[in-house]
Amino acid sequence: MDNRSANRRVAKLAAHLQPQIRRDPTAAHKAGFTVAVLGAAGGIGQPLSLLLKRCPLVADLRLYDVVPLAAGVAADVSHVNSRADTRGFHGPSQLPLALEGCDLVVIPAGVPRKPGMTRDDLFNINAGIVRDLVAACAKTCPNAVLNVISNPVNSTVPIAAEVLKDAGVYDPRRLMGVTHLDVMRARTFVSRSKGGDPNTIDIPVVGGHAGVTILPLLSQTRPFPKGGFTAEEARALTHRIQNGGTEVVDAKAGAGSATLSMAAAAAEFAHSVLRGLNGERNVLEHAFVESRLVPGCAFFASKVRLGRVGVEKVLGLGKLSDAEAAGLKALTPELSASIRKGFDFARASIPALTSSSTANAGSRLAAAPGLGA
Numbered sequence: 001m002d003n004r005s006a007n008r009r010v011a012k013l014a015a016h017l018q019p020q021i022r023r024d025p026t027a028a029h030k031a032g033f034t035v036a037v038l039g040a041a042g043g044i045g046q047p048l049s050l051l052l053k054r055c056p057l058v059a060d061l062r063l064y065d066v067v068p069l070a071a072g073v074a075a076d077v078s079h080v081n082s083r084a085d086t087r088g089f090h091g092p093s094q095l096p097l098a099l100e101g102c103d104l105v106v107i108p109a110g111v112p113r114k115p116g117m118t119r120d121d122l123f124n125i126n127a128g129i130v131r132d133l134v135a136a137c138a139k140t141c142p143n144a145v146l147n148v149i150s151n152p153v154n155s156t157v158p159i160a161a162e163v164l165k166d167a168g169v170y171d172p173r174r175l176m177g178v179t180h181l182d183v184m185r186a187r188t189f190v191s192r193s194k195g196g197d198p199n200t201i202d203i204p205v206v207g208g209h210a211g212v213t214i215l216p217l218l219s220q221t222r223p224f225p226k227g228g229f230t231a232e233e234a235r236a237l238t239h240r241i242q243n244g245g246t247e248v249v250d251a252k253a254g255a256g257s258a259t260l261s262m263a264a265a266a267a268e269f270a271h272s273v274l275r276g277l278n279g280e281r282n283v284l285e286h287a288f289v290e291s292r293l294v295p296g297c298a299f300f301a302s303k304v305r306l307g308r309v310g311v312e313k314v315l316g317l318g319k320l321s322d323a324e325a326a327g328l329k330a331l332t333p334e335l336s337a338s339i340r341k342g343f344d345f346a347r348a349s350i351p352a353l354t355s356s357s358t359a360n361a362g363s364r365l366a367a368a369p370g371l372g373a
C-alpha cells in the first residue's frame with residue numbers, strides 16, 4: 001500500500017472513530033475535572049468529599065474549610081483508591097490555592113438548623129459566609145460552576161449572583177442552588193407509598209428550598225402510579241416532601257440537619273454537572289437558577305438541561321393540577337421576599353467587599369446570555 005492510500009485509510013478510520021470517542025463518556029475522563037468543596041470538614045462536607053473522591057470525572061479534589069480539620073479529612077479521603085488527587089486547605093490565606101483552576105466549586109459552608117428554627121434563621125450567619133466565599137471564587141476561578149448548598153438557598157443564591165455581578169463575572173448558566181435533596185425525597189416518599197422504583201421514578205420538584213416554596217408536581221410523576229393520587233394522598237406527600245428537612249432536624253434533636261442524604265444528593269448533582277461539562281447530552285436535573293418562569297421570582301427551581309456551559313436550558317413547568325397551581329400561587333410571595341432579602345443584603349454589603357472590581361461590573365454580564373424559559 002502506498003503512503004497516500006495508507007493515509008486515506010487512517011483518515012477514514014479516524015473519521016469513523018471520532019463520533020464514538022465523542023459519545024464514549026469515558027473518553028474525555030482522561031483530563032478529568034478540578035473540584036473544590038468549601039466547608040469540607042463539616043457534616044455534609046466530609047461524606048460529600050468521600051463521594052466526590054469516588055466520582056470518575058474528578059481528577060483533582062480540593063477540600064477547604066476554615067478549621068484545620070480540612071487537612072485531616074483530605075488525608076483520610078486521599079487513601080480511597082481512585083484517580084482523584086486530593087488535598088486539604090484551611091483558612092482564608094489558603095482559599096485561593098484551593099480554588100485555582102477549579103471547574104466546579106460546591107459550597108456547603110455555614111451553620112445548620114436546630115429544632116424550632118427556619119432556614120431563614122440561618123441568614124445572619126450564612127449570608128456573609130456565602131458572600132465572602134463566592135467573592136473568592138469570582139476572583140480566582142471566575143469560570144467555575146458554583147453549586148450552593150448553604151441555607152437559606154432561596155437567599156444565598158441571589159447573594160452569590162450579586163457578588164459575581166459586582167466582580168463582572170456573572171454567568172447565570174454557572175450558578176446553581178442545590179435542591180436535589182428535595183427531588184430525592186420526592187422519589188423516596190412517593191415510591192414507598194405508591195410503588196415504583198425510587199431510582200428511576202421522575203417527579204419534578206419546583207419553586208425554592210424552604211417549606212411551602214418546595215412544590216412537588218405529583219401530577220407529573222412518571223411512570224404515573226396506577227390509580228393516581230387521591231387528594232388526601234397528594235396533600236400528605238406534598239407536606240412530607242416540604243418538611244423532609246425539618247423531619248431530620250427534629251430527629252437529630254439539636255445535633256444538626258441532613259448531612260448524609262444531602263451529601264448523596266450533592267454528589268449525585270455534582271456528577272451530573274460534570275457529565276454536562278464533559279459533553280454528555282441531555283443531562284436533566286432540578287436546580288434553583290436564574291429563571292423567567294414565574295413573574296416576581298428572579299430565581300426558581302425547575303428541571304434544567306445541563307451541558308458544557310452549565311445550565312443550557314431552563315425547562316418549563318408543564319401542566320399543573322389545580323392544587324399545584326394553588327401551591328405555586330401560595331409560594332410566590334415568600335420566595336420572592338427571600339430572593340429580595342438576598343439581593344438587598346448583597347447590595348448593601350458589596351461596596352465594602354470589593355471596590356476595585358466595581359469598574360468591571362457588568363462587563364461579562366452583558367455578554368452572558370440570560371437563562372430564559
Ligand SMILES: NC(=O)c1ccc[n+]([C@@H]2O[C@H](COP(=O)([O-])OP(=O)(O)OC[C@H]3O[C@@H](n4cnc5c(N)ncnc54)[C@H](O)[C@@H]3O)[C@@H](O)[C@H]2O)c1
Nearest residue numbers: 039041042043044065066108109110111112149150151262
Ligand atoms: N441545600 C440543601 O438541600 C441543604 C441540605 C442540608 C443542609 N444544608 C445547609 O448546608 C449547610 C452546612 O450544613 P452542615 O450540616 O454541613 O453544617 P456543619 O456545621 O456540620 O458544617 C459546616 C462547615 O462549614 C465550615 N465553615 C463555616 N464557615 C466557613 C467559611 N467561611 N469557609 C469555609 N468553611 C466554613 C465549618 O467549619 C464546618 O466545617 C447549612 O447551612 C445547612 O442548612 C442545605
Ligand SMILES: O=C(O)C[C@H](O)C(=O)O
Nearest residue numbers: 113151244245246257258
Ligand atoms: O432542613 C434543613 O435545614 C437542611 C436542608 O435544607 C434540608 O432540606 O434537609
